[in-house]
Amino acid sequence: MKKSNFGSLLSISASFTAMLVATAAPAYAQDEAQADDAADQPAIIVTGTRRTDRTVADSPVPVDVLSAADLVNSGSTETNRLLNQLVPSFNFPQPSLTDGTDSLRPATLRGLAPDQVLVLVNGKRRHQSSLINLNGSVGRGSTAVDMNTIPPLAIERIEVLRDGAASLYGSDAIAGVINVQLKKGVGGRAQATYGKYITTMEDVGQVDAVALTTGAADNPVITYTGQDRKRRDGDTYTFASNFGLPVGDSGYLNFTAEYKDRSPTNRSGPDIRRNYFAAGDPREATFNRYAHRYGDGVSKDLNFFLNAGYDLSDNIEFYTFGSYGVRDGNGAGFYRRSSDVRNRDWAASTTTFVPIYADGFLPLIVSEIVDISAAAGLRGALGAWDYDLSLVYGSNLLNYKVENSVNTSIGGTDSARRFNAGGMRAGQTTVNLDMRRDLDLGIGDSVSLAFGGEYRDENYKIVAGELQSYINGPFSAAPFNAAGGSQVFPGFRPANATDESRDSYAGYVELDADLSSSFTLQLAGRYEHYSDFGSTVNGKAAARFEPIDGLAFRGSISTGFRAPSLAQQAFATTSTNNVGGVLIEVGTFPVSSPVAVALGAQPLEPEKSVNIGGGVTFNMLE
Template identity: 40%
Template sequence: MIKNNYSLKNIFLLGSIFGGSLVFSQTKVTGTVEDVNGPVANATVNVKGTNITTITDPDGIYELVIDTGKYSIVVSKEGELSKEQSLDVIDQNEISLNFILEPIAVDQETNLNEVVLVGSRAKGRTQLDSTTPVDIIDIKDITKDVGQVSLNQILNYVAPSFSSNTQVISDGTDHIDPASLRGLGPDQVLVLINGKRRHTTSLININGAFGKGSVGTDLNAIPTAAIKRIEILRDGAAAQYGSDAIAGVINIVLEDSTDKLLANISYGGNLSRNAENSFDGETFQANVNYGAKVGTKGGFVNFSGSYDKREPFNRQKEFTGTIFTDYNRPDLYPNPTGVDITDAELARRGESRSDYVSRIGQSKNEGGALFFNSLFPVSDKAEVYAFGGLNYRLGESAAFRRQPSQLTQTVQTIFPNGYLPLIQTNNYDRSLAVGIRGEIDNWKVDFSNTYGNNTIDFTAKNTVNASMLASSPTSFEAGGYRFTQNTTNLDFSRFFDDILAGINVAFGAEYRFERYQIVAGEEASYTNYGKARQIGTNADGTPIYIADPKGDVNTLFAANGSAIAGGAQAFPGFLPENAVNATRNSVAAYLDTEFNFTKNWLVAAAGRYENYSDFGSTINGKLSTRYKIGNYVLRAAASTGFRAPSLHQMYFSATSSVFQDGVISNSGTFTNDSREAQLLGIPKLKQETSKSVSAGATANWGKFKLSIDGYFIRIDNRIIYTGAFTGSNSSTASDQDKEIYQLLEQANATSARFFANAINTETKGLDIVLTYQDRLGRGKLRGDLSATFSKTNVVGGVHASELLKGKESTYFDRSSKIYLESAVPRTKINLSLNYTLDKWNVYLRNVYFGPVDGATNVVEDAQVFTGKVVTDLSFGYAFNKNISLTIGANNLLDVYPDKTHLGSLRGAGGYFVYSRTGQQFGTGGRFAFARLAINL
């Protein structure tokens, strides 16, 4: 196991070896910092790229102690231009280095770390000057202090409007965490990399989890080592960037540094009261990044690599349901009736209920990624760029354990004590963007092509096809998904500085091609070999049967008289009928303008036309404005938007095991052009449409910076994943119900689900962000307080088909409504404090995750899980400019969500001690970690 190979002791030992070998000769650097008024007190003096920092005394004097080597010393002071000087330390005892600062001019107030690329096609604007709210997250600063290593989890604790949690017993969704912005769906936020559209995953989330029925972008496929910063635009932007941008846009800016080798290794695990053997869920990650200059005109190539390994953990303590019945012991009970003999049998065996648990907690994952980012000037006014990467992850999640008492799903000669089915995912992700940009007659031109592909293949392991009896294998290739997206863009922009106070005009076109595929599994993964159909009768009137997996007659029965199940238990393979190879294309044209009527007043307007080959066209627009009043900015925006139904939602079909209200059943998902959909009147899918307005204000008081933004989003015709419709073969059933029943039988399913434009919703919210930065004693303090308050409600009735009038509660059931409205925190507050003193760094963060509801259709089992505060604390020490070490703990106080009641939220077997449907911050408990960073 990882913890044997990568122990904390080994990491500390490695740090001591490196640190001891490099700290052998130190030099004192002293000097004064002055400006036009004389000595500057409380100026920050930093050794660039390290935590070595000090401040000047009242006489402007500072002192640093550093090792031999080459450095850059940076001096900064609020209201003054930062100054940087190079320093080559070669065995001197003391060096003098003085600085003279200059005041910032009005047009030099922009801090380059605050310039944002998303939300505007004009020259870069700062966070506080943009017409809509944008968060900037410096990944390097964040990852050095926190224990989270995956991008989704990092953002969940840093960005209040962002929510994501690792899922439980959700098949492939256990490995691709659904992510939300402003409480909306995973498919209502657009992800860009370097401003170019990122492809979505090939997986559609159809199990019991937030974002049910949606297709999101796999952020965890992007290694943190490859990321320079992340920009989160918290406003509707479909008119600017196209489909999916209803909630906002996440733009990931890749690392572009050169002549630096950045590497780190992290190890941690759950050091928690509920952990198995007091320590579980071990996580190891190794990252490396290196960039090299190309030519002398600013060209570069930057490479990143990562390796991740995550061990599983389990939070189910014991199975409380039936493990053995008298059918399991015919030697003791020759006339069985199905009586529960669990306690007596466990006592006889010397076992306990904890020996028969499932794995309810975290899936296993292992993989790596390679990314690159590059730029090649080809002339004074043109440059070629390229970026992309590869990611592979091997995942293993557990399904619900099949107990010996489940006679129709077990084969006693293979698994006499039942078994824990495992679902293995081979997740491949690849992307490549290539473009050329330059200037033609004062117009900036950018022509690019972006390719992305995600492939997921499933293997059902440690399971059986019970209808094959003793000849059943225990591993099945179950098939998989493929999704490909290719986007070509041509963009033009120009700034006219001689009209008004400046006008920026941008326009362009986009062509996008998409392909979605489902690959069938091997025959044994989906076939029920106990089925037959009648072809006639004998002379005596007895029926004549022939074996037929699609037949309606069962021929194999368990000891209790129930028909034996077919297909791989827990994850039946995709049928040949499920296989699909669907494509579509879209074309778009946009116009994006910004009018600076005065130096303080900006008005921006954008319009976009988009046409899809499979459902038609849409036109959307956005109008926003910003007005500066001294240190204050007032801003507002209004827009219309849309989200095209994904190819997955249009063409996905499969049979899967679904746990709903304490019951496990095989549920079939059918396309909207299927016979099942026609029988129920399910219409074809169309786009979701939205209207949104926002208004806010920002303030820059030097040490304090504040932004407050409120918003309202109305979405019509939201696509939902329906509840389960069942047919009937009773003598009194209608012809429609009988046909539905027969079709479900052929699909090895007991119920049918669909995708449908079924509801309208309204979302209201308020985001607040306050930052503070100043000197405290000899060190530097930064504080960040941010909060989000949001609420989504379904408005109006369910858009059920005429044939399903009266069944609206199934069309859009209670649990689906909870998933959409309140299964993730509607309130989240984050307070983080970072204090740096010389070589030391202390990071303290408290995050309040508001209350959530557990999704259930049983009113008696309804439960609200109260809000909790999670505390993170870490300590960092820089041995020198090359080596630093951070140790700490996420969830320091070992806080857990409320426990579930004993109803269906927990399940008849006591599966979910903590809710799987209402998720706040996970169930790992305290996570202790150490990280060693190398900067050469």
């Protein structure tokens, strides 16, 4: 089915400094002046190397840098959509009818899985979500970082490393690294945006009239207007504010708040089937033929981000940053017609078809997501060494609720219409120590040596839903054979509940050297040990050769790995389906469960990769 989308967006943006006039106006003016001066200088990157003077142009690996202005001027208010527009190798699809993935959507880099790209915030590992993507979603079977919890207004810039980097940063960096740098500046900005879709659905007819039929198996006769269906939906309101304050003589505090309200979209075609059980039912002529909902779900987001730092002395800086985000969203399932057996009230009559919902129903999966992160650290100089010691905690909680639904096996009178279906939780704690210094080895122009270590603890839980969300009621038995559980998403059963943990530790070393004015060499190696997967060693070599000023050749080769997430190892869900009148237990089982083992499942192993890249940079036309 083809469709053509035309989006209109009204954006109002204003800066405010009145609250800072008495204490911070000079600092704000200085901050803007420094920003103007920095715009004329080559961008220094902090991703793909731990050197402090490497620019995009002289990097041996490809790095895209997006500035705050790039993000603000793009017109979108979702970080994933911004990257999708601005980074060609980044893809952010919009799945529908995919359960929780309707509300927490994954993205991909370089066409690889969502969990094969590492996301950093201020250079520190960001936690993954608790959702494992199922059904027909992109990245099926993977978990991903929810980057839409990061307000674009909080971002100073984004660096996207399009090269394998597991030897530098560890697991998940097979496709590359996305490093989000938060704002530190003094001053403020408030923003309000509104947008909606103005869409023409090519070759999708607009229903004109419905003629009734009297045949027992006949569908109604539908006529069309002859025009393509038009939609005006997806209204999205975003209100965001960012402000920065000085803290004493040598500190900063930057805070961002964002609220976003998105209405659903619907790109479904007309349902031409008969909706009601009785032939010739007059309600057939007025029934909404677009009762299905295929498109964006409802989403209401509230996100906060804090970034702060203070110089404790000439050689020690304390820094901290963190976030708190809440999202209430919903996605639809398939519409259950009035005459659908899944809508039959067996408790009312076992001989006559009595619908529970008179006109049928559209069940909704409601996702309640809470995302929290907090980081603190010290960095500075210790003799000839630069150091960075940090502690980062992150968690993601997803609760499922099912609305406008029913557990048919209980009966229409006794069954709830709204269910608590349980949920998932994921947590991560990371401790990092990074050391770096310049060396004078008598070779080349400059040599940077870095080494460090990391400890990480992870936890994953599944919480069971309420009894009616998963139980097989009295009408599950023959001759009724009604499927149990809340329709569209049966709740997690107590047998699915789990609480799994693991830890890992790692050490790395990196050498980045300009051996001459035209030749750069980077070498890196990393050892990592997981409590559930054992040890792995990975390495990387990258080089850049510039025979003529402005023309350079670069390439890299590296090995990588990704340890399967705890969600991939421990996720479990079961439900009862009615297949041809026979009730069958179906489910997803961990590879370690007796059922999976009996079916031939093998223990998961770390993913391994070899990345070979090369390219040419041309910079002669500045």
